[in-house]
Amino acid sequence: MRISPGKLALSILLLLITGLGLAQKDIVIGADTNGEHYDPQRGLSGSAHIMMAMFDGLTRLDPDGTLRPSLAESWELVNNNTWRFTIRQGVKFHNGESLDANVVKLNIDRLITPHQTRASLGSTVTGATVVDDYTIDITTVDTDPLLPSKATGFLIGPASMEQDPDNDSTEFNRHPIGTGPFKFVEDVPGEYIRLEANPDHWNGAPEATSLTFRIIPDRSVQLAELISGGVDFIENVTPELIDLVNRSDVAHVVQTGSAISHTIVFRQDVESPLQDKRVRQAINYGVDIDTIIDNVLSGYATPLATVVLPIALGYNPDVTRYPYDPERARELLAEAGYPDGVAIEFDFTPSIGELYNTEVLQAIARQLEGVGIKLHLNSLEYGIAIQRVYGDDTVNPAFRWQWKTWYNDPDSILYGFFSTGGSASYVSYPEIDDMLHRARYNLDNEERAQIYRDLQVIIKEEAIHLPLYNLQTLYGVSDRLDWQPRVDGRLYFAQTKFRD
């Protein structure tokens, strides 16, 4: 075959142009870690952003938390225990395999196999039945109003994923295949993972041609990379560095409220002054959270009255924080029989609580000392803290914790903190258990909301926690990008536009 010089020159030119275009539309993200596991049923939270790029769930959430169709076009409740999902037709996996109800069933079956690390996501699911090629019924233990929301996490992999009879995902993990807006290219452990755009994505091809998640463990270095153009995106800019980023001429700060509630948990199941409601209330009266937010967090946080966020279903605006009233705090303490003050052992972890956690706690301890409550702050290593709180329940009577609200619904956070046996719960109120149970298995959202509103009144009155705040999340974003933050804190780049 002969190629004319003109054609050759043209193709070189085209190649150059597309080459430049490619280079320009690569988004590089500076991340703390990659999570390293990309199996739709086993991938861990550290790899969530990457999973979201490669896989689609049955449903998805908009940036503001609204539930939308994804691989399922629609869903309906066919009876109290069964949700019917209609699967989108014509969807192909990155390797060309087709999506149908059988593939979805395989993924659901795999999810509820007990040993999958993400199994708790499908804890209410009992099974899946294929109705026809594009219709599937998912059955639940009891009525589960949140199933369509949970289905945002039911990520779907291809049928070929299941070739290993032991369910061992080692092979698949080396080359994950999904239907998502980006395809896997390569993973260099400890360095980066690279994805490229999936031009055939059912929701349209992303404008970015590739995504690279680079691991940069040190946050100061992430920032240095951002302001010198080495990366396009970082999380966790601290308030005092906003100006530095905005003045850099290459990047700007995008700010949004996070969905994480920060709180201090009191154990009522072990012998301590905290078993007395008046002591817990005294602590609530004794902390001036506004001053702490202004001075320690530069104002980048919103105080919370309970752990329920304003974005959550059933948020009760009439429940307000205990006012800062040191006098009342001392009175309550005296009434409880501690006129000379109390000492409380307190556990925290610098890495749980995000921004300036240690400084915030020191400020709280100082304020409480003023009303006669002495907190002994014990710093725990992260793994130890998780073990003591979720594992063997050996945590001290008071501890610092946080929990994320999913799908704008308070079910998980309330169960986690206040139900008998909840994973971060150290209380037992039969009344609360009953209310939580009634809300969890109720299909009427207005009734659920009312239950949650009533619950917040009890939670405050009992002063079960010392609620703190939710922080503003500050992202550093390259000026080339129009990136939209999400309520759930997930980083999603399929909709990201480039400014030209």
Next chain:
Amino acid sequence: MFKYVGRRLLVVAPTLLGVMLIVFFLTYTIGNPAVLLVPPEATPEDIARVEAVLGLDQPVAVQFLRYIGRIARFDFGVSFYSDRPALNLVVQRLPATLQLSLVALVIAILIGLPAGLFGALWRGKFADVALSASVLFGMSIPNFWLGLMLIILFGVQLRLLPISGSGTPAHLILPAITLATGMLAMIARLVRNDLLDVLNADYVRTARAKGVSNTIVFIRHALKNALTPVITVLGLQLGALLGGAIVTESVFAWPGVGRLILQSIERRDYPVVQAATFILAVIFILTNLVVDVVCATLDPRIVYE
């Protein structure tokens, strides 16, 4: 000498076994990885199921015997997190660590040795005082701070060098300098002090009295003898460096072993911790052996026993 090396190598196996025993019980006591693997909503039953999959529900004795059995076959199992073979994960990271350590070591020797030499030669003069002051500075400066300062200067302000990551020789410069600084200062100080000691020794005075030229006295008599302690220290340093310069690797996002180990400990990823400790123990033992042999070659007073 071969007999000596052979005998030393024989001790390697029991030493390693001891190390692995300690590692097993340490990892066993620092907590339960299953809790870290599951989402916060997970129930105790969920945690128990993951424990069963990881084999952590078995009695300690059973777990320990299985562990020893696996190690004897060089099978460290797969990472709890990435499902990849633990040994591969560690071996994959070794070249990056080797590269960084060796370059840093070469820089440290190339600068530290002459600095120490001149310090000894010009003892008490201004140059010596200036060198000693720089050495003190180099030894005292914290790694992470120096790394960040170098990044700000050469990466952000001057834009001469890449800030972090790996891949090109340019990526190696800043982390290597950061890592070399402390070592360089130590070498300079050791060489200077050892040389001063040796230069005052009787045999040097005798050599000078015999009319041997200053240069020959310095190189053949003084330097050779002054180097023995330097090499011992260098060997130990290299052993430690190969364990990964955790701080430097983290600052520069260098994909070395140190970061892998730190992350694995934080996550309780036992197979990786165990594989990494094993490899590092082997490296450390071998480095020590090489150092001993080199020292004995330099100093005939050291005998192989």
